[in-house]
Amino acid sequence: MRERQQLEDSINGLKRTEAQLSDNLELIEMGEEEGDSDIVREAEAALKELRADVTKQQIESLLSGEADANDTYLEVHSGAGGTESQDWANMLLRMYTRWAERSGMKVELLEIHDGEEAGIKSATLLIKGHNAYGWLKTESGVHRLVRISPYDSQARRHTSFSSIWTYPVIDDSIDVDINESECRIDTYRASGAGGQHVNTTDSAVRITHIPTGIVVQCQQERSQHKNRAKAWDMLRARIYEAELKKREEAANDEAASKTEIGWGHQIRSYVLQPYQLVKDLRTGTESTSPQDVLDGKLDPFMEAALAQRVYGGGEEVADID
Structure with a gap:
């Protein structure tokens, strides 16, 4: 469903661009025929804005890397x-x-x-x-x-x-194997705002991947269990990103x-x-x-x-x- 929505947005964006281009070219032609310089200026300004939008769409169409579409x-x-x-x-x-x-x-x-x-x-x-x-x-x-x-x-x-x-x-379609025995897990008290519970319990989690030296930490949730799960997700993402970098x-x-x-x-x-x-x-x-x-x-x-x-x-x- 997400992929379908992205394709629909791309197609609809292209259709809007074509319609705006056609409309503004017609306005310029009409303004020149009637000698109305205000219409011509407004249409030309709209085309400049359209050009900037098209440039962004063109760049975005190049985002076809393995993980470009991800959060x-x-x-x-x-x-x-x-x-x-x-x-x-x-x-x-x-x-x-x-x-x-x-x-x-x-x-x-x-x-x-x-x-x-x-x-x-x-x-x-x-x-x-x-x-x-x-x-x-x-x-x-x-x-x-x-x-x-x-x-x-x-x-x-x-x-x-x-x-x-x-x-x-990284999503479930990408498999990253991590040997948990090669990781050190530390818990500590969260800092910053978050209420009395956050600041008085060891709910924050830090995971160190010893072979690579990668360190991730999470303190968003009040639950240490939830923070631990998110920290593991972050670690898998960091290791995956490191592998992507090696290919560049x-x-x-x-x-x-x-x-x-x-x-x-x-x-x-x-x-x-x-x-x-x-x-x-x-x-x-x-x-x-x-x-x-x-x-x-x-x-x-x-x-x-x-x-x-x-x-x-x-x-x-x-x-x-």
Whole structure:
């Protein structure tokens, strides 16, 4: 049923595009015949919007990877820098939550570790929606923020780093064998909001896969049993994602970009002072409205990164006003 709905949505989207193209071309022809420049301008503006929508549909049609259509986990980790970096991690958490909501996807917060003064040390989201992993897979890497720190009494400019890591949710059709004897399971008290029960019992679960060093944790549910089940799902997803990466030609480059949350490894820079600019260092895509980007306007960056993966970097990238 889900596959059928996705196909219907794609077909209906194509039909709408054809109808809008035909209607606006007829309006332009009519406006030129009657000498009505207002009609022509409105129709041309509508065609520009249609072109942007078609570009997105074209990119989305390329999301045919093994796990692109799946839901995704998204992890945020603050880098070195204490409170400033932890606040930046919290801003990124909000940014991806807003992007998912803008895209009609559902978001669940699986675990979060608050910072000492502000922000977060780490968090994990579960994002549910068609092609969630396909869209977000290019966001893995280090993100750099430059701004006047609100935590600096001398109002100096600070540079902060946080990392994003995405991996797909796997379904029952994908079999991942894990030897439980090679895993260490720890329980601990959940942090953050959640009521008296959450904060006074060891309901949170952490699983470490010793051979690979992969660590997952979940504290969403009050029940340790439910958190344990979700943590196992997350671990299977992480191991599966690691295998997918091995099949990609860029695996070594991506692994190198995650070795350190700091200089030389960032994929995108967000500059709030002394000027306003967000720039993706892989594609050259830019925006002079950082607040829009931080509010979840990420599609142009994702589209450019996906196009680069498919076309090998030969595609023109967008400058966003």
